[in-house]
Amino acid sequence: MAWVTPEAPTRSELSACIQCGLCLPQCPTFRLTGMESASPRGRLMVMSAVAGGQAELNDVFDDLMSFCLQCRACEVVCPSMVPFGRAMEGARIEIAAQLPSPLRRLRRLITGRWIGSVRVMRSVTRIARMVQRNVPARWLPRQIKTSIGGLRPLPKKPLSTIGSTFAPVEPAGAGVAAVLAGCVMDPWFAEVHEATVQVLRRSGYRVVVPDGQTCCGALAAHDGDVLGTRRLARQNVKAFVSADLIVTDAAGCGAHLKEYGNWAGDAGVILASKVKDVTEIVAEAIADGRLPHLEVPRGKVAIQDPCHLRHAQRIVEEPRQIVAAAGYEPVEIDEDGMCCGAAGMYSVLQPAASDELGRKKADQVRASGSTLVASANPGCEIQLRGHLGGAYRVAHPVELYWEALQAADADTVGWSSAGEGNR
């Protein structure tokens, strides 16, 4: 039957792969198993077999595709520039269309609908908080153990920043930055949003969090839910229509927004062209002197590269520049930037592989000798904290910069109140 949807992997996407195999060692699942069927080349070959009618789209196909983290490390090294992430999203859409199941319907409800509702997320947050505070980790099923253990302490009354506006700190003039609040960032990572907003203000931006926006839709897209993904994309296109600059502080959201062209037509292409990760904006402001280099040394910080920052958005230097400007010494933990195993819902759907990758990443952090880790994506942050335990701190690079900036402010204030400074 081959493919049944217009979103299926295309012939040109698949034939771009010349089977050179250079992507194999970059692929976390190939590294775990040593199996071609768990490698980018193998997955593309299997897609081609289905496309060409040599094989059927069956449960084995589903298993092989679902084992992929969608980390896109394979894209970076591919000399033939195969758009693997797009092809895999296409394959997942085909699976959803050809192999419907109650579990998949439930997932579609969660990632395509509920997650976009502030009200639902509030209730989820309340329940998660209760579990976080009252249920010992050993009672939790494996699928959510790391995730619950890796959450920041959840707020009693989750707030939403949607609809707020923040004035720039003078001298203004950098323009208006429209921030994506995100589905989990708002209720679970309020400190990261706070740092993003404040540092953007200090760089001279007026910050708005446009009304009417919703979850970016990355999770739905990764799960092959076309309708849900489109619906969320269309809603955001409308909410951000008048923005000139759209800022995200979650790498996964940024990567997905930058590909809105696949989901929302020309309007999606336009939106995508305006999206920047907050690390890009802040590094730029530091480079051109709108934000200061802080001199006080603050020790080491291990750098974890979220896949959707490093591989999907090709942002590598910026987080390092930001923590360095905050006074930290960035420490490399992994030259290839191998996935930590969080990968959106992967940790829930493939707990064994996710745990093994999480343990490896935690070992790399431990080997670095730093007890502080900078990570620019919420999923990675949870995974790292879950695997590292309480003796380690995981924070967003911009959060670290904001803390350093506040400390510098306090010093200057203390100094000026002694009557010597003039600010």
Next chain:
Amino acid sequence: MTLTAELRDILGHDRVLSEPLERWVYGIDSGVVRGDAELVAFPETTAEVASIVGLARHYRTPIVARGAGTGLAGGAVPTQPGLVVVLTKMNSVEIDEENATAWVGPGVINLDLSKQTEPLGYHFAPDPSSQSACTIGGNIANNSGGPHCLAEGSTVSHVLALEMVTADGDVVMLGGPAPDPVGLDLRGVVVGSEGTLGIITKALVRLTPNPPDVRTLLTAFASVEDAAATVSGIIARGVVPAALEMMDQRMTQAVERFVSAGFPTDAAAVLLAEVTGLSAAVEAEAAIVEEVAGQNNATTIRVAADEAERARLWLGRKSAFGAVAQAAPDYYLHDTVVPRTKLVETMTRVYEIADRYGIMMLNVFHAGDGNLHPLMAFDSEEEGMLDRVKEAARELVEICVDVGGSLSGEHGIGIEKRDLMKLVFNEADLDAQARVRESFDPDEMFNPDKILPAGSRCFDLGRPPLEGMWV
């Protein structure tokens, strides 16, 4: 019992693949020929490999060993329905720093070994362009080379000993830590035998000290002749660079699109030269390279400013095959060797063939040792294209042999070039090779149909094939 069930008894369920889709991906390597992998097994120890061979023998199933499957000649492709034994899980590394050697599993990835020995100041010298992915087992089986083998020699110069499982399921050790062990050099026989003599389960490899200094020079020319004259000129001056690589214009353009390393895309040919050694020598040799390039009308002479620029240039060179796909969906690659003095003549004739057949031709090659990699890029869906490509390929090889060259520099013969063997070997040559093979593996259990064309064993002296054998 079935072979599948018995294999699962030994290896467990997950280390034997039998689902059609999972086996499908083991039907091909980086080449173009597809075969049928009936079963796929993933041993972790030598003992498991020996048991697998024993079982396969019992069930009369041919075995094909496989590393990363980056071979370009179909070497790891099962031509008869058979068992593919994948060695990727056998990837232990034991470094002997004192003797600058390491015992490695066959599944160790080439570049991983060099990364592991880097802090000690060593690397594994053979550096095929696929080194980030290919395995040491595959390198040994194909006697692979790479840009830096011009000065260091190919894999065979870096392997001291091999542990191998034979067709009888015995574990034998060939060679040893001594550089020149007594007795017949069977280690030398097995290196380059493309999985036809046994399964390599462990190897003792030589580690090479990292050079104290290195300089990489990018030079560009308005004609291929000038570039080729530079190659000969450099070597005539007594300099053997660590690497000396050439790319023609089409190839340079494809590569530059991927790496943006500043390769001059308007030049007819670019030459990448690397000199290594002690600082003073490096300085002097780099000066000679610059001088010779200048004498031959180089349009660009650039020295890589730092390690990052050097890494970019090499990434470009090593991505060349892959970058071709930007030009067309399929490619067919050759790996011929010609005497350096015939480089220009051969290139002219090669382009002439491509024009005549209307096929896009890109060239990238180890210029230092005359190892050409002419690459034809095409779309196999185009009517009659595949036949044209095969015809053109045959002519191309004939030309190279005609000027005194050889069939394969480093990629192996496998299945794709097997029938061309008759162009370079006479009946007696082929028969001698067939006898060597027969003495290791009389029933052709390992990698049947590879390297030697059917009928190689021409002066047959005995042994008719057994009833029911896989012939």
